[in-house]
Amino acid sequence: MSNRIRHPGFAALRLSAAEAAQRIRHGMTVGMSGFTGAGYPKAIPGALAEHITARHAQGEPFRITVLTGASTAPELDGVLARVDGIELRVPFQSDPELRGRINSGALEYMDIHLGQLAEKVRYGFFGKVDVAVIEISAILEDGRLVPSSSVGNNKTWLDMADAVILEVNRWQPEALEGMHDIYYDGALPPARQPIPLVHPGDRIGEPYLSVPLEKVVAVVETDAPDRNSPFKQPDAASKAIADHLLDFLRFEVKAGRIPGNLLPIQSGVGNIANAFMQGLGESEFTGLTAFTEVIQDGMLELLISGKLALAAATSFSLSPVGIERFNEHAEFLRKRIVLRQQGISNHPELIRRLGCIALNGMLEADIYGNVNSTHTLGTQMMNGIGGSGDFARNAYLSVFMAPSVAKNGLISTLVPMVSHVDHTEHDVSVIVTDQGLADLRMLSPKQRAKAILERCVHPSYRDALGDYIERANRDSFGKHTPHLLAEALSWHERYRLTGSMLNPEAVG
Incomplete structure (x- = not known):
């Protein structure tokens, strides 16, 4: 067994990324790990993109709904968007390929407060989660899962999904173990109780994630870094x-x-x-x-x-x-x-x-x-x-x-x-x-x-904005929040037409 997969039951489920990706089918809702380029699955999305491409070549439809914690990386959002594999993406993204397709209308995107998505999935508003694809750092002898460099919505995806694919990433530092605090309270309204946290450092949960072995359909081993952008010195x-x-x-x-x-x-x-x-x-x-x-x-x-x-x-x-x-x-x-x-x-x-x-x-x-x-x-x-x-x-x-x-x-x-x-x-x-x-x-x-x-x-804009405010205070229909409705968005329209918000008359 790998030193990162120390439970024999999970070890017996090891598959290649290509084999594991076969568990995902057209029309499914897939909850994936990942938050701001950390802790996202590194192998399954690329293998899934190849699978989708093959299905499309045979004239078959293949698009899925992708739920995450936040933005991920080109290895997830980018590859799936490029092969037209996403029907709906929720809740946050930053990939140029995905963004371009959202803005061209090629796929649907739902923007939502990050703190609300897991709740709305638990309420059933998104229907069922078919598959969870979650990166972790290790699987312990007793089957507990060591989370990786992000937690995000991973607990909810593991709890709600019908089937689970785990990526065990050896690249993630072993020192992460013990840093996590996963709060296990599954109560929904009206049975909720107050969350017992009164200081940022309070530990109110457990250091590990958990999932029933019978829900896991594949375990994939990886050794790949998070998406890491060089640190830029502040301007x-x-x-x-x-x-x-x-x-x-x-x-x-x-x-x-x-x-x-x-x-x-x-x-x-x-x-x-x-x-x-x-x-x-x-x-x-x-x-x-x-x-x-x-x-x-x-x-x-x-x-x-x-x-x-x-x-x-x-x-x-x-x-x-x-x-x-x-x-x-x-x-x-x-x-x-x-x-x-x-x-x-x-x-x-x-x-x-x-x-x-x-x-x-x-x-x-x-x-x-x-x-x-x-x-x-x-x-x-x-x-x-x-x-x-x-x-x-x-x-x-x-x-x-x-x-x-x-x-x-x-x-x-x-x-x-x-x-x-x-x-x-x-x-x-x-x-x-x-x-x-x-x-x-x-x-x-x-x-x-x-x-x-x-x-x-x-x-450069102070006089123009001051002029707008003065005229709005004088000429607006209402005086509480004065606006000149015919001009309120004129700066944006000027930029769209000329490439600048500056008024040519003001600068000429």
Whole structure:
């Protein structure tokens, strides 16, 4: 037996990826592991894509519904989209091939809050899950499963699926064992009980996943890395955003609204998030905690330095250098990292109870604080809402961040009206750009517009947006949230037609 498959019953089910892929058929709903490029199955999707191609060549239909935790990698989303093997994809994606097919209408995509998907599957809203394809690190002698670098919705897929395919990946560090905390509570309304977690580091479950042996139809051994993007040093705009945010947190501490070691931090992925973590590392703040979705390089370094006492998440998203750093400090980190299923890491009750500071990116915001984090020009899906909505509505502080301009200044991040609304003004506390920070708490709509204009808008667009606000206040049908409906989306239309939001008359 492989040293990663230490149970004889599971070992007897070993198959090649091609053989295992035969267990998946046209029309099935398949729950796959994976969250932000970590812990996704490495072999089955490619083998399945070859199987689908062969069936299509014979004139047979073959498309499946794919449920995951979040985004995966080209080896899963990309290969299945390329062979026209996906009928419906839920809940989040970032693969260019898949995104292109979503936006061309070639396949269906459902964007949903990450913290809600497992619940809705358990309620039966998606019908049955036919097959679960789950990457794990090892199978113990007693049959318990050691999760890999992400947990995501794996517990739900294992519980709900009629059949299970396991990928045991030797590449995943053995040091992962013991970092997980899988909460086993299958009660549905009205029989639910409160989740007994009052601190990010509380362990309320077990370190392992489990599945009845009789449900498992194949065990595939792999030795392949997660999708790892190199760590990018934060650019000037990201550093400026981080500085504005740190100054704001200092002000909140001084005002007595948050403690000196802050409140549990939730941070989205990307350059700005890493810049903020780097800024925290250089700041006076210590004894920090995180209750978040993903641990990136920046958060890992805070843990290693001791600035961050503990991080609870559902997944890693580390660069190759970050993985080396994790392996170097694995024993130290074992006591400081807790990986949970995303139904817990993104649970609204826990987010509100813990008083999280939610830091998320956006594509654009409008003058009243409505945020679009998913669609370009209101119609083209970028990636999805992810977990930002889970946190934004329930956080102690809900912060959205982005550079003030995009596409080398051709797009303004602050517009009269967002082209798509993911987070309404009611769920947004703070807007931050490289230009400054607007604290929107306790402000009326018109006061919000003034704060955003003065503090967040790029100089290239400040006069034009100020002119719109002035004329809207004067000429709008209603005066509470003034808009010129004929012009509210004109900036987006101008970009669509000319490739720039800048008004030629204003710059000419």
